[in-house]
Amino acid sequence: MEWEDDAFVLSARAHGESGAIVELLTAEQGKFAAHIAGGTSRRMKPILQAGSRVIARYRARVSDQLGSATVEPVGEGVGSLFDDPLALAGLASAAAVAAAALPEREPHPGAFLAFEALVSALALPDIWPAVYVRFEAGLLAELGFGLDLSKCAATGSLDDLIYVSPRTGRAVSRDAGEPYKDKLLTLPMFMLSAQGGLGPGDVRAGLDLTGHFLEQFVFGPLNRPLPPARVWLTDRLDDADRL
Template structure:
């Protein structure tokens, strides 16, 4: 009998039979790991099994390669704190969907687990979160083998004035070094290079514009580099929904204008 316990983050929940659910969770030592939760679709557990929920998990199976069964205990339900903020709720959904989409099953993910838990706590706390979200997507790319190098210019070696990024190599470039090729490169907003770059008193429109640029740039590498390596599957709809909320065609709070 295989048996382990760990903290986990619920990524995806699917119905299974009449009353059970299949929970896919992210853990530090076991990575993305699925299991059946008996009664998971029932009145008692369905409210607990929500994407982003922080859970104590106990997994058992006869053999290690079996699907196995989870028993769960709630630690914190992040989604409940975000219901009044569609932007933060969209970010939580995107995090869970991207992790389930991109990460290989049952491979340890200690850095990403810690970063995900920290990001979800920040979303629930109500403070600034745009930079932390972009840092999470950068870490996801790094942990899957497609990290961005934003420390120095790929052409000149300069460490200041980095405002562009190569869509092919993921390396930063200065506008001066790019010259006539600048139009072919992706924007490198401050928030993508430094999660704390945006001052707390920044105008909401400026912060949202930085977030939109950051999402467009990381989205390029998620869709054009990572997704093809995973069988050319499209990115989860939740990621597109988050990016759409920061589209220039939408006003404050992601409202269509």
């Protein structure tokens, strides 16, 4: 089995004397683990940071074994974010959520594109937290648990959608949701449209929304909590008054 693909590094851990087991999110192959010889070397460590973009070349004698890979860096890598700890926290959270949520060796091109869009936005401090929320919403959709924000679940109305049902993930209008508002999730406007604007509390509402459905549909059935890096990101954004 052999392939070559664009990829993002999701995680890397030492293996043996100098090797590393690396999880990659690839454009066409999905999430793949591979052994990289010399992965803990001084030269390779910067390339294998979570979020780094690479060209990966993979080889295995049989398809179901852990194969080996070589990687070549693409672009600046995460070094350009070293002066922005908050953006690094966002990148670490996205990598941890993708690594924990995506199944092995199953193509999910939408997840790759969502991750790519987030990485591109991390240099824009005013907008990347909202793009992060959209990344998680895209990941849910790619896994078959997409939110239906097109119309009110109760009335079919297209207007004044401000809530989401925590059970179904469908939007609810202001009037229909008023009697149940304490039980509904808040729907921030930026999740309805790129021109929806970003107001105070919107990022928190978005993270609460996607976090709820990640827990309900993805991590709950696996008996796992949200990854610690995701919890830490929320805390860091709160400390920085960016929610």
